[in-house]
Amino acid sequence: MGKFNRYLITAALPYANGPVHIGHLAGCYLPADIYVRYLRAKKADVKFVCGTDEHGVPITIKAMKEEVSPQDVVDKYHKIIGDSFAAMGISFDIFARTSDPIHHETASDFFLKMYNDGLFEVKESEQYFDPEKNVFLADRYIIGTCPKCGNDKAYGDQCERCGSSLSPDELINPHSALSDAVPVKKKTKHWYMPLQNYEPWLKEWILEGHKEWKNNVYGQCKSWLDNGLQSRAMTRDSNWGIKVPLPDAEGKVLYVWFDAPIGYISATKELTNNWSDYWCKEDTKLVHFIGKDNIVFHCIIFPAMLKAHGGFVVPENVPANEFLNIEGEKVSTSRNWAVWVNDYIQDFPDQQDVLRYVLCATAPETKDNDFTWKDFQDRNNNELVAILGNFVNRAMVLMHKLCGGKVPRLHDEFLDDTDRELLKEFSVAKEKIENSIENYRFREALSEVIEFSRKGNQYLQKSEPWILASAIEKLNSGQPHAKYELKDVPMLQARIDNCLHVSLQLTANLAIFLHPFLPFTSKKICHMLKVVDRMLDWENAGSVELLKVGYTLRAPELLFKKVENEQIVAQVEKLHAGLKQSAAATAAATTVPVVEEAPAAPAKPEIQYDDFAKLDLRVGTILQAEKVEKADKLLKLLVDIGTEQRTVVSGIAMHFKPEDIVGKQVTLVANLAPRKMRGIESQGMILMAEDNGKLIFVNPAEAVKPGSGVS
Template sequence: MSQSDTNSERLLVTSALPYANGPLHIGHIAGAYLPADIFCRYQRMCGKQVAFICGSDEHGVPILIRSRNEGITPQEVVDRFHFQNEESFARLGMSFDFYGRTSSPVHHETSREFFRELAAKDAFVLKNQEQLYDPEAGIFLADRFVKGTCPKCGYEEAYGDQCENCGKSLSPEELVNPRSALTDAAPVMKETTHWYLPLGKMQPALEKWLGEHKDWKPNVLGQVGSWLQDGLNDRAVTRDLPWGVAVPQDIAENAGVDATGKVLYVWFDAPIGYISATREWAEREGLDWQDWWKSDDSRLIHFIGKDNIVFHCLIFPAMLMAHGGYVLPENVPGNEFLNLKGRKLSKSRGGAIWVHEALEVFPADYLRYSLASVFPETRDTDFAWEDFQAHVNSELADTLGNFVNRTISFADKYFEGKVPALAKPSADDLATLAALEGLPERIGGLLEGYRMREALHEAMGLARMANKYINDSEPWKTRKSDLVACGNTIHVSLQICAAL
């Protein structure tokens, strides 16, 4: 955490909790993690108090499916991928202040406290409904326990919570020809009882709040607007599953419900993971976590991919509103998808470039730079190894590296490693120095506006201009014919190096 005596404003930045059912791929990094890391590093340079929070999302159906397929416990699955992903983040240079996990006792306690508070305020609706049930496995088919045909695009391998082909959010009952992902059996309908968050009732409050944030990214507002236009429905916040945060027994008993096998829906407990991780971090640092979540001088910013927009812009804010006392997100800079030559990167389908494998071959800065060059900030973008090669060789090495190396070498060899004085500068010298004026403010403005890729391009534009300047000035010639002019060139070039 960075602190400034003159700036009491707190900046709480989160990146979407990666699912601990597999390794990280480069699409994850380009969507929610590297943009947030760049943003936080800049804010710390500006003297802001920053808490950069992330962690593993360790509940939900995909983890259960993997544990069943591999014949191991869900805890063994999340332990494996939590530590692998945490190491990948560290090797990639992610500057998290805390990286937690939702299987921790603190998280379970925090989630149940949150659920109890909402129940105490009558924020839930209790419903008896028939849901899909696998008669062979003896389990309700929540979310990804069921597959079928997407009613929107016809994709035959859509999940019960989302179609990975068209991106539509689904419920299991919407699938055409559903089947169990566990046994391939045709499901039957069976009655069960669950708690729901009445989003429709809360829609006016959400619309009022969102109306105060018309400066958010168009892709974010567009997706949220579509959901609001269709009208929000009650959203289940519990599931019948053998893995997750157990529904508080006292709340179930008061409602006359058998809590056996009932857990909090992963998309109820996962965003609470931001709160529980902040609690653990604050305890470690000797701070009060509530200063970050319940203070008017705290700004909350969520970095996510577009598949998480609805949860962070509607469902989690609704939860915070229903609870009361929490700050709401100031911004949710959601990015689109990074594809691999037009194909979607997918953990579940296994088609991806895995971060831990890429880091075995390439330095982290190569990956960071190339991914930042193609951030999918406003639309889906593509990653290609040919582009990666060009980013590293043509831009990092030939443009930036070559300029800096030539400048430093000249200063060290011919000016005793010192910055030469600027004496009788030429028009080109002055014009080049003038180009530096306002550059930090321009790049800072882009970073503040979550336009990371444009900020990088602005910086590399300066490097290209610098190369042209030093080539046109030819200090290797003026070193012999006009040492003052040579010194001016190196002076200006060192100023550019400092700016870069």
């Protein structure tokens, strides 16, 4: 564990304006929890801090939508978020709030120290102002028509229909979301931090001192620094937030990204009187777990603040993850395209570790990754149930059946090469797992744990203790055996004992290896083995003597259960239902316009008649339909177009069951060049219409002969 005597681990403060989804878990909270549980198992002095970020524009926007006060919003979602984390086993030492008095005091003092040291620049600038409400407007409070796609509900910072980044100056017919008044420009004063003054130090600290950081983090930092840093305002015009602690700052609050990271400090203060040991002593290792959208704040702005203030350690590492998509699409909370953690807990009670496993196994550690419910099912059934759960259950059942429910002894004189090879793997597995965890490669570490249990299954299969037991039973009953004699019975029983002794010691090691990743499952194994939690200390990992010989163990219980097709179908349908509900709510909203769901696509460039005439559109009838193996979204269709039957691969599997579309008529682009998809040559394209996420076949109003042209 090197030169560090204590560890301070932070996870990004989630905005208290909605529940958390699985993208949040995969991005930073689960990796942080895995790392912290490992450090605790190594008996490290570690504090794990987090809390809700309760200031900023997203909070006030949510309050407007729900027609309540900002305080009501943060009170509601702080509890929902905290309960979700607790249910998923995210083991914070404290889950604080930036609305707490201790945070207001800490952030104000931090600002004042920098102010008194002359580290801010005061600048005047023109910003948009609502003349009716008499307030300055954040960009999100300005709504108008997008100049790029014509959406009349675009925000002053972004059009959520076409995804374009905007500024309020670009909007057509801008108006205030608070009063509908036309905003005007008005001068305002703010305090800026000259980040360019810290550029040389940042370059030396990051670009020279931390080349070991993940490529995505190092690369983004390098890009910012290479382009040159500029002064950045650390205050905002608002009535919601931490008031700027200066006499001439009426109506000003601290910029949320100045305020929020100080929340790590105030949370540590609330947690322990020795908070300064974790923030001010050089032998502390500070690690920030975040998503990639927060890299600049945690690697450049917050470290510059800490350096400017003085007396604080700066992060040793910032292992940011990329984004997790869902069913091939980006998570969108505004469109309700998300798997919410509190919903998962209700739908899959007592299966928190299944989600933890899937999110770690598919974690977007180096690039964006995709969560699908089919993959969730496959990993549960084929890995957790069939490999990990299967091995533990077989070892426990065979121990009860063949060894009287007690840990058998190890007979050294009868150890064979198979036994010895597996016993060597105990320490090898430990070394691989801890090396991966310490280098923030959690997917790799978890894969090693599953591989260890797979080797256990292979060992049982090769040793075949049930075959040896059958031979003993036959010989003891006086029947002859083709391979063994009655005098071999003690040897056979010794080999059975050895096999199950090694298997049970492997099971105990699995409990230790699994605990950072699947804590609930680890505790189940400990319960069956009748061992106390201190066995989970990392110093015990790799040991071949964890269980005492002759110790009676509890009856086996299944660690995991299969996820059925019906559950997966229900979850996919729930996703799409949420999308439709969001669209309906958006359409009805009037107070704060939000993006309408599934808007009509903007018109494509004009074409000539000759261009259209090149298309050979024909009506076809679907004769056969089947799913494409290992492709959740693809169906393989056989389509009759009159003169021939065509194979067409179409990405409609998430919308239609194969058996439901046989006999349907469709419109086919018949002269499209063939294209191979998943090794299948697709000979055409089916025309579809999309209505709020629902796909509909484009077909004639009445049945026609296959091959009929469309003109």
